[in-house]
Amino acid sequence: MxxxxxxxxxxxxxxxxxxxxxxxxxxxxxxxxxxxxxxxxxxxxxxxxxxxxxxxxxxxxxxxxxxxxxxxxxxxxxxxxxxxxxxxxxxxxxxxxxxxxxxxxxxxxxxxxxxxxxxxxxxxxxxxxxxxxxxxxxxxxxxxxxxxxxxxxxxxxxxxxxxxxxxxxxxxxxxxxxxxxxxxxxxxxxxxxxxxxxxxxxxxxxxxxxxxxxxxxxxxxxxxxxxxxxxxxxxxxxxxxxxxxxxxxxxxxxxxxxxxxxxNLRETLVGIPRIRSGFSERNEGWRDKNWNDYLNGAICKLLESEEGKELENILVRVQQQNPPRLMRKNKVTGKMGRYDEWYRGRLGIHKVLANHESRTHLAADLDRYEFCAAYAEKYGEPARIPEFPRYLYPNHKNVQNAKPREGIKFDDRFRVQLWDRPSTTITSHIAKDGHYYIHPDPGQCRSLTVREAARLQTFPDDYFFEGNRTSQYTQVGxxxxxxxxxxxxxxxxxxxxxxxxxxxxxxxxxxxxxxx
Known part of the structure; x- marks a missing residue:
């Protein structure tokens, strides 16, 4: 040795x-x-x-x-x-x-x-x-x-x-x-x-x-x-x-x-169970039990916009499917991926999965995540802010004052990861917010979990990250x-x-x- x-x-x-x-x-x-x-x-x-x-x-x-x-x-x-x-x-x-x-x-x-x-x-x-x-x-x-x-x-x-x-x-x-x-x-x-x-x-x-x-x-x-x-x-x-x-x-x-x-991302996340996002405590009037109602309302509002109408088939499908009920799951689904022997090999028959819990988000960001995931599914590319419906523009001066279809600084600040490609770089910034790491499934409407980020970094599933969730994201990044x-x-x-x-x-x- x-x-x-x-x-x-x-x-x-x-x-x-x-x-x-x-x-x-x-x-x-x-x-x-x-x-x-x-x-x-x-x-x-x-x-x-x-x-x-x-x-x-x-x-x-x-x-x-x-x-x-x-x-x-x-x-x-x-x-x-x-x-x-x-x-x-x-x-x-x-x-x-x-x-x-x-x-x-x-x-x-x-x-x-x-x-x-x-x-x-x-x-x-x-x-x-x-x-x-x-x-x-x-x-x-x-x-x-x-x-x-x-x-x-x-x-x-x-x-x-x-x-x-x-x-x-x-x-x-x-x-x-x-x-x-x-x-x-x-x-x-x-x-x-x-x-x-x-x-x-x-x-x-x-x-x-x-x-x-x-x-x-x-x-x-x-x-x-x-x-x-x-x-x-x-x-x-x-x-x-x-x-x-x-x-x-x-x-x-x-x-x-x-x-x-x-x-790619899809092959890497095989076996990771579906979960949903949650509401930040700053969301007045909304609680986690209302998550599905809120998402349905967000989709209805999207469908009223020109940009949302282009995504109608995807958005209606999300409304009709059974939504995830939990923000956290601690067992894999049992489906096998290409790197399964690396990720799961030492765990054998055990289905335990750690560090897979969604963070909470502002309600307005859920609207943006839903649009971004649906847009990526249809066009195979992440949406940039000029592609958003105007009401989803972030409340920043450089964005709000921009003229339609003109340049906006950091117009990729909401970025969905794509199923058929490797992810973008997982950095410590993922600890601050999930905007650059939106999950591609519009039915989950959330950012990546610590475990998903760890998979993209090729940490085996038996690798447990200590500390609070912010620290875990930082460590992985x-x-x-x-x-x-x-x-x-x-x-x-x-x-x-x-x-x-x-x-x-x-x-x-x-x-x-x-x-x-």
Whole structure:
């Protein structure tokens, strides 16, 4: 097994990919010896997942009944039963997953990492892997565009220097390989007038590492380091900069990610039961028991508009079908999807489904969601605000003052996901509202749940997200897709001469060539 240190781990998506790889004898190819996350709720998820891996192995590769019950009820008593039964594994998970903040200039965690590697038998220059990446917010193009008047504050943002914490581990502990992930905005970000991407690459090279691309053998431009996840079997158009650092002296070439048959939203969400949205407490006069009456009224109003009349067949069908009655369901339907073995494999015959609960919405937004979903079904494209009936225009000055069919800034602020395509990028913004993540079924009239977003990020259904729902959305949005991480882990394992097989070895390649 190759030891791994995971920095800025979030809920553990990148580590999950590496940890799930197996050698031919069934033993793990990698073992996480330390993961670091400062957010308390994400850390709880991270520790629980470490605990899950340990108790799953201790229980003969079977999920303990109490864990299934905890997923279903989130009853602390069930977790306490598990902790009592598997006290050594719980302690080991707490040792592995640290709730701590990385700080530039503070070597405490570097020294802890050195200690962990030494316990594993690794000395400086040994065979181990560093994974992770600094927080994305400071590099986000959207974030920067919203703060163009605060350039000085942006360039002083400490998040722009957190990669130095990552660099400290590289300089001091000399991993054989590192994997560093960040948003595309990294390529154009500047700090005190200097390009962040070029500075990072120069620092890593000065530390004794060759920077390689996962998608192009001879990368010569910054964009050659962008991984487009949907090309590699991920049901999401997630484009991220991922650097593969190889310690100088390694003469092995590294493989590139192999394209896989694309998977769309419909195939990904197979088995997820239908539920409905709810009313926000700010909706005066409406309660959840009136949901169907409200939706029928919203459809009638839509049908009075010119835009709604174009969608009559779809809207009338929604009125005539049996509506979902519940906002939350904790069992799958039993239908099988293309990735079912990945999502449900360890759960076996158990139908438990966690984190599948709709959020509540303003009544006026339900009208918009209904229109958007019906529009997408008819035209195969998301509606933009100029396509809305005028009464559904958001109450913003730049929208209300716009002339019909003229340009509106952010005219895609209500965006339905499409059944026959990968989703758009799942980001932490999903925690704020569901407007960019509207479910395509007009009969459900809601945004995506945490579990649906987690499916699009390729988290297995046995992966339980701790914290309140807002935190759960944030954790999912900030994570690296585990299936993509698994494919990256296979490339790293090959570089280091270790066997590694994963789920994607069982699914169809687009071609046998590399992604370039």
């Amino acid at each position: 190759i030891p791994v240190i995971d920095l800025f781990a979030g809920p553990g998506g990148l580590g999950e990919g590496f940890s799930s790889l197996k050698q031919y004898d069934g033993s793990p190819s990698f073992q996480i010896v330390m993961s670091v996350e400062k957010d308390d709720q994400a850390h709880k998820t991270l520790r629980l997942r470490s605990f899950f891996r340990k108790i799953y192995a201790a229980n003969g590769d079977t999920i303990p009944r109490q864990y299934l019950q905890y997923m279903q009820t989130h009853d602390r008593g069930k977790l306490d039963e598990l902790v009592t039964r598997y006290s050594a594994e719980w302690a080991a998970a707490g040792h592995e997953a640290l709730c701590a903040a990385l700080k530039d200039g503070d070597s405490t965690l570097v020294e802890e990492g050195r200690k962990r590697l030494k316990e594993f038998g690794i000395t400086e220059g040994g065979k181990w892997v560093l994974i992770g990446g600094p927080p994305c917010q400071a590099y986000s193009v959207v974030g920067r565009s919203r703060r163009t008047r605060e350039k000085a504050k942006l360039e002083a943002d400490e998040k722009q220097t957190l990669y130095k914490c990552y660099l400290a581990f590289i300089k001091e502990l000399k991993p054989a390989v590192f994997v560093m992930e960040n948003v595309k905005g990294l390529l154009s970000a500047r700090h005190h007038g200097e390009g962040v991407f070029s500075r990072i690459c120069a620092d890593m090279q000065d530390a004794g590492y060759e920077i390689r691309s996962l998608v192009k053998r001879d990368a010569d431009e910054p964009r050659d380091y962008v991984v487009e996840a949907e090309r590699f079997g991920i049901p999401q158009m997630r484009h991220r900069v991922i650097l593969l650092g190889v310690r100088d002296g390694c003469k092995r070439s590294s493989a590139t990610l192999k394209p896989l048959t694309p998977i 900030n994570a690296v897709p585990p299936l993509l991480a698994q494919e990256i882990g296979k490339i790293v394992a090959e570089l280091l001469g270790v066997e590694a097989t994963g789920y994607c070895d069982t699914i169809t390649l687009v071609s046998d060539g590399d992604a370039s």
